[in-house]
Amino acid sequence: MSTDEPQRPAPTPLVTWAPGTPDGPALICLPWAGASAVVFRTWADAFPEDVGVYGVRLPGRENRMAEPALTDVAEIIAEVREAVAGLPHRRVALFGHCSGALVAFELARELGPSVVHLAVASQLPPPQAAQAADEELVSREQLARRYLDQDLLAEPDIVELLLPVLEADMRAISKYRYREGPLRDVPLTVFRGTADDEIALDDVVGWHAQTTGHARIRELAGADHLFSGPSWTGLAESVAEDLDAALHR
Structure with a gap:
């Protein structure tokens, strides 16, 4: 009799918040630096039943905490792209918030004609984003204030736990190098909160x-850089509106 322990399946970067249908598109949601798939848990309610809603959970967080965080955008894209290829949906939409916007943009390049819509929020255009990320890495305190919820900042132990992942994400973005050339025929929506005091x-x-x-x-209106509070639901509903418009354009 074998004494070998059963092999557990390798963790996937995609967390399913709504399965959708094969005929409907998959919405792949990439969070901001230091965050994970759980922030998109409530987004399924904003989309029709045929849309699959998936949050991205990268190594170093939640049930993947034991895995070393990735510090290269190409590695992140490769992992997510492989997982997306295994989904039943023929069409893909992408949403990326802040640092996740750059990953979503480059992932759209990789996925090609299957991409029906790209939505990004709270991020500079790709040519300028890497320099901004490099400047932010100078101060851990500044990183924490920008990307961690105010309630979390009051918990020093939690901040110390999250900072290494946050820094790894920003290091990946700081090494990002933009390649000239636009996406071909991909509808694009750029979201910004009117109360965002970091990006005009x-x-x-x-x-x-x-x-x-x-x-x-x-x-x-009224949304800050992270689209906190009710603005988060409003953002989901707005992404759903624009995805629907892209599918029927």
Whole structure:
């Protein structure tokens, strides 16, 4: 009799919040630096039943905490791309928040014609984003204030647990090098909160040059950089509206 322990399946970076149907698109949601799939748990309610809603959980967080965090955008893209390839959906939409926006953009390049919509929030256009990330790595305190919830900042032990993952994510973005060339015919929506005191409206205009498809900027009234509180639900509903418009354009 074998004494070998049963092999556990390798952790997947995709967490299913709504399975959708094969005929409907898969929405792949990439969180901001230091965050994980759980932030998108409530988003399924904003989308039709045929849309599959998936949050991305990278190594170093939640049930993947024992795995070393990835510090290269190419490695992150490769892991997520492989998982997306295993989904039953023929069409893919992508949403990326802050640092996740850059990963979503580059993932859209990799996935090609299957991508029906790209939505990004609270991020500079790709050519400028790496330099900004490099500047933020100078101060751990600044990183924590920008990317961690105010309630978490009051818990020093939790902050110390999250900071290594946050720094790894930002290190990956700081090493990112933009490749010239827009996405081909991919509808793009860029979201910004009107109460975002870190990224101005003029800062995101350059996203228009990143696709040959329809592009628009949407500002959500009262939303801050992380779209905290009710703004998070409003963001989900707005992404759902634009995805529907892209599918029927």
